[in-house]
Amino acid sequence: MKTLAKLPVTIVTGFLGSGKTTLLRHMLDNAQGRRIAVIVNEFGELGIDGEILKQCSIGCTEEEANGRVYELANGCLCCTVQEEFFPVMRELVARRGDLDHILIETSGLALPKPLVQAFQWPEIRSACTVDAVITVVDSPAVAAGTFAAFPDQVDAQRKLDPNLDHESPLHELFADQLASADLVILNKADLISPEDLARVRLEVAEELPPAVKVIEASSGRVPLDVLIGLGAGSEEHIDSRHSHHDHHHEGEDDHDHDAFDSISIELPQADESLLLDALTQLVVQHGILRVKGFAAIPNKPMRLLIQGVGTRFDKHFDRQWGADEARATRLVLIGQELDGILIEAQLRAALSA
Numbered sequence: 001m002k003t004l005a006k007l008p009v010t011i012v013t014g015f016l017g018s019g020k021t022t023l024l025r026h027m028l029d030n031a032q033g034r035r036i037a038v039i040v041n042e043f044g045e046l047g048i049d050g051e052i053l054k055q056c057s058i059g060c061t062e063e064e065a066n067g068r069v070y071e072l073a074n075g076c077l078c079c080t081v082q083e084e085f086f087p088v089m090r091e092l093v094a095r096r097g098d099l100d101h102i103l104i105e106t107s108g109l110a111l112p113k114p115l116v117q118a119f120q121w122p123e124i125r126s127a128c129t130v131d132a133v134i135t136v137v138d139s140p141a142v143a144a145g146t147f148a149a150f151p152d153q154v155d156a157q158r159k160l161d162p163n164l165d166h167e168s169p170l171h172e173l174f175a176d177q178l179a180s181a182d183l184v185i186l187n188k189a190d191l192i193s194p195e196d197l198a199r200v201r202l203e204v205a206e207e208l209p210p211a212v213k214v215i216e217a218s219s220g221r222v223p224l225d226v227l228i229g230l231g232a233g234s235e236e237h238i239d240s241r242h243s244h245h246d247h248h249h250e251g252e253d254d255h256d257h258d259a260f261d262s263i264s265i266e267l268p269q270a271d272e273s274l275l276l277d278a279l280t281q282l283v284v285q286h287g288i289l290r291v292k293g294f295a296a297i298p299n300k301p302m303r304l305l306i307q308g309v310g311t312r313f314d315k316h317f318d319r320q321w322g323a324d325e326a327r328a329t330r331l332v333l334i335g336q337e338l339d340g341i342l343i344e345a346q347l348r349a350a351l352s353a
Helices: 020-029 048-054 062-068 077-094 112-120 139-143 151-156 169-179 194-205 234-240 272-286 340-351
Strands: 007-014 036-041 069-072 101-105 128-138 183-187 213-216 260-267 290-295 302-309 312-320 329-336
Touching: 007 020, 007 112, 020 036, 020 048, 020 101, 020 128, 036 048, 036 077, 048 069, 048 290, 069 077, 077 112, 112 128, 112 169, 112 234, 128 139, 128 169, 128 234, 139 194, 183 194, 194 213, 260 340, 272 290, 272 302, 272 312, 272 329, 272 340
Parallel strands: 007 101, 007 128, 036 069, 036 101, 128 183, 183 213
Antiparallel strands: 260 329, 290 302, 290 329, 302 312
C-alpha cells in the first residue's frame, strides 16, 4: 500500500489589517491547479474573512468552495486549538489524498507558536508538516511605531505595571508573531518611503533568527513559488523559538490578548456616507482598531463590503443580494475594553439622525 507524503501546511499570521486575507486570496487565485484547503480563524462571531475567501475563483463550484473553507470562529487559535482545530485537521488528514496543501489564516490577535506546536501531536505529525509560518507586516504601521494602524490608541495600550520600562502589549504580540516566522512579508511597501522601509526592515530583523528571509510586497502580491514549498518543518524547531507569551501556555490562564474585545452589530439598511462617517467617529472616540463587515445600502442591489483599519476604510460592492437573503448590515468591531452596548447605541443614533 502506497504511503502518502506528509501534507504541507502554510500558516499565515500577522497583525490586524496587515493584509493576511489579501495574501491568501492572491495565493488561491494563483493556485495553478493545486488542491488547497483553507482554515480561516475569525476573531468575532461573523465569518467575514471566510466569505471573502469563498468568492475567490479557484476552479470549483460554490458547494465545493464551501466544503474547502473551514472557519474557526471562537477566538484565537491558541485558545481554541484543542477544541476546534484538532477535529478540523483530523477531517483534512482523512482527505489528504485529495489535497495538495493547507493554508491557515490566524486571527490578527493569535499567537502562532502554540498553533505550530499542535503539529507535534502524533496524529497530526504523522500526516502533516508545517511548510512555513509566514508573518505579514503592516509596514506603514511599523514605520509609524504603532504596529497596528491607529497610533494614539496603540500608544495608550501599555502594560499595567508603571514601574516597567515596557513596550505595549501590541508590540509583544507583534514580536511573538515574528519570532515564529519562517518568512516575513513587509506588506504595503509601496505606501512608505524607501528610507522608512529600510528602517522597518532593520526593526523587524531584530526580532528574527538570522536564517529567516524578509521580502517586500504590495497588496500581498508575491509569487506562489516564494510562499509555498519552503519545507521549513516548523514544528521540529518551534520549541526553541522564544516568545513573550511562552509562560501563558505553561499553566497560566491569562492571555494578554484577552484584553481585546470583538463586538458584533447587526443593523438595518444604512446610508453609505452616514455609516462610514459614524464608524470613523466611533473609531476615534473608542480606539477601535479594526472594522469589517457587510452593509445593506438602500436602493442598491449589491452588498457593500467594508474593511477598516483605524480611520482608513476600504469599501466596494462585492455581490448581489440573494433573492431570499435578508438585507441587513452586519459588522464586527475589534479593540480593547470596548463598551458594546454604548457603541451600538451611538451607531444607531448616528444612522437615524
